[in-house]
Amino acid sequence: MGSYDKPDFWSQKAQKEAYPARSVYKLKEMDEKFSLFRPSGGGRKVLDLGAAPGSWSLYALRKSPALDLTAVDLSPLSRDFDRGLFEGENFSFLQGDMTDPGIREAIRARGPFDLVMSDAAPATSGNRSLDTLRSLALAETALDYGERFLRGGGTLILKIFQGGQSAALLKRIQRSFESAKAFKPQACRSNSFETYFVGMKFKAAVLPKDA
Numbered sequence: 001m002g003s004y005d006k007p008d009f010w011s012q013k014a015q016k017e018a019y020p021a022r023s024v025y026k027l028k029e030m031d032e033k034f035s036l037f038r039p040s041g042g043g044r045k046v047l048d049l050g051a052a053p054g055s056w057s058l059y060a061l062r063k064s065p066a067l068d069l070t071a072v073d074l075s076p077l078s079r080d081f082d083r084g085l086f087e088g089e090n091f092s093f094l095q096g097d098m099t100d101p102g103i104r105e106a107i108r109a110r111g112p113f114d115l116v117m118s119d120a121a122p123a124t125s126g127n128r129s130l131d132t133l134r135s136l137a138l139a140e141t142a143l144d145y146g147e148r149f150l151r152g153g154g155t156l157i158l159k160i161f162q163g164g165q166s167a168a169l170l171k172r173i174q175r176s177f178e179s180a181k182a183f184k185p186q187a188c189r190s191n192s193f194e195t196y197f198v199g200m201k202f203k204a205a206v207l208p209k210d211a
């Protein structure tokens with residue numbers, strides 16, 4: 001077992017660095033690889049789907065304090081580490097189901113976005129086929145948000161449990177973005193079947209914006 005595989009390596013690091021969840025290191029790796037956030041991120045709009053307890057949002061706001069960020073989750077965000085960042089005028093949190101039409105409308109009103117990122121995942125049941133199907137449904141919803149509400153040239157990141165129709169979803173991303181790839185951060189648990197799909201340079205106008 002390598003040091004990264006120790007059950008609490010990333011959780012302890014997250015505690016020390018004042019993040020509520022270890023998942024922040026997955027985003028950090030993707031940021032290092034794909035340059036998602038810049039310190040001078042003012043004016044850029046980001047949508048964070050499946051945001052609770054809030055590590056990805058905190059990472060984004062710490063790195064780009066002037067970012068305009070909308071976060072969505074069924075559960076509330078943790079307020080243990082945000083030091084007021086979740087109270088800024090440039091931050092909105094929508095508590096609800098990202099598949100709900102009311103939430104969708106609230107998201108639409110805050111767009112268009114430069115980056116749509118989804119770490120949304122179903123509560124796992126232990127039945128891999130079922131969990132994969134539920135993850136696919138969330139990933140399809142995230143891609144739908146990307147295709148409807150990203151600006152041309154924008155970036156999409158979504159989490160997906162590998163298997164089932166995930167390869168077909170990657171093909172759909174390949175059609176809508178100039179570049180599309182799967183990326184598995186080292187911070188993913190070694191026994192996890194999750195991965196991330198990254199679409200860069202959205203081609204725009206694949207679908208009408210208000211559809």
Ligand SMILES: C[S@@+](CC[C@H](N)C(=O)[O-])C[C@H]1O[C@@H](n2cnc3c(N)ncnc32)[C@H](O)[C@@H]1O
Binds near residue numbers: 138
């Ligand atoms: C792995 S956690 C996200 C961790 C987060 N990125 C962070 O860094 O703190 C997955 C989240 O997806 C959310 N989720 C699952 N289904 C959802 C849905 N239909 N709508 C909104 N959020 C959902 C869960 O409530 C959970 O908080």
